[in-house]
Amino acid sequence: MDDLTNYRQTYIKTAKEYADLMATQLSVLEIDPTNESAIEEVYRISHSLKSSSVAMRYSNTASLCGIFEDIFKKIKDGTLESSEELIQIVKDSADRLKKSISHIELDNTEIDLSSELRKLRMIGKLEKIIEY
């Protein structure tokens, strides 16, 4: 495997940008939980941030983004209804995601995101949480 330290700064920079973009789209969804453009954006951002977090071995962050991706894929597919309650839980979890990225920047450690994963699994009606 390649030495990851060389790519940590790139990861942190892009992760922070993605987290900010996600927050913006979630603000749109707070007003209109069915906004298709915002749903698509959150899905795509989640996928991208999951991929790079997996690559950098930040498993908690990757798992959280993975569950965002799964939830928004279900919303896109029409198998899960978006709602104010769901968006609020996602928004709260996205705030924790930002905190995790800050921790990674500070000392290369993640925060515990297991509580967020459990809540999202329930609201997203997901069978399991994929841990990376």
Next chain:
Amino acid sequence: MHVLIMEDDVFFQKFYSSKLTESGFQVTIASDGQEGLEKLAKVRPDLILLDIIMPKKDGFDVLKAITADKQLRSIPVLVFSTLGQEQDVQKAKALGAYDFVNKSLLDYNVLLTKVNKVVSMIQKS
């Protein structure tokens, strides 16, 4: 050899383009499928590295456009995948992708092996 990378994630753009450039490849980057197809109208790469989930046009749209074009369909395409995307990889192969690379492994040697396999194939033909 010229490689066109169609990938919206800046992290993976930087990783793979820097590694391929170090290995002596000429690299062009497109940040989405639409941009990728526009670049294909102007340049003819020897290989395409294609992400599936991208804005504007996704990897499947790009594959359909490539295989529908007589001049483009001979360019080999390696699809970037991540964990949980196995069905997408199968769909991409059915649409004409040559092979796939799990980008989350961030193992350049795996990519280079597959790229060199394509290079050998091109050189033999």
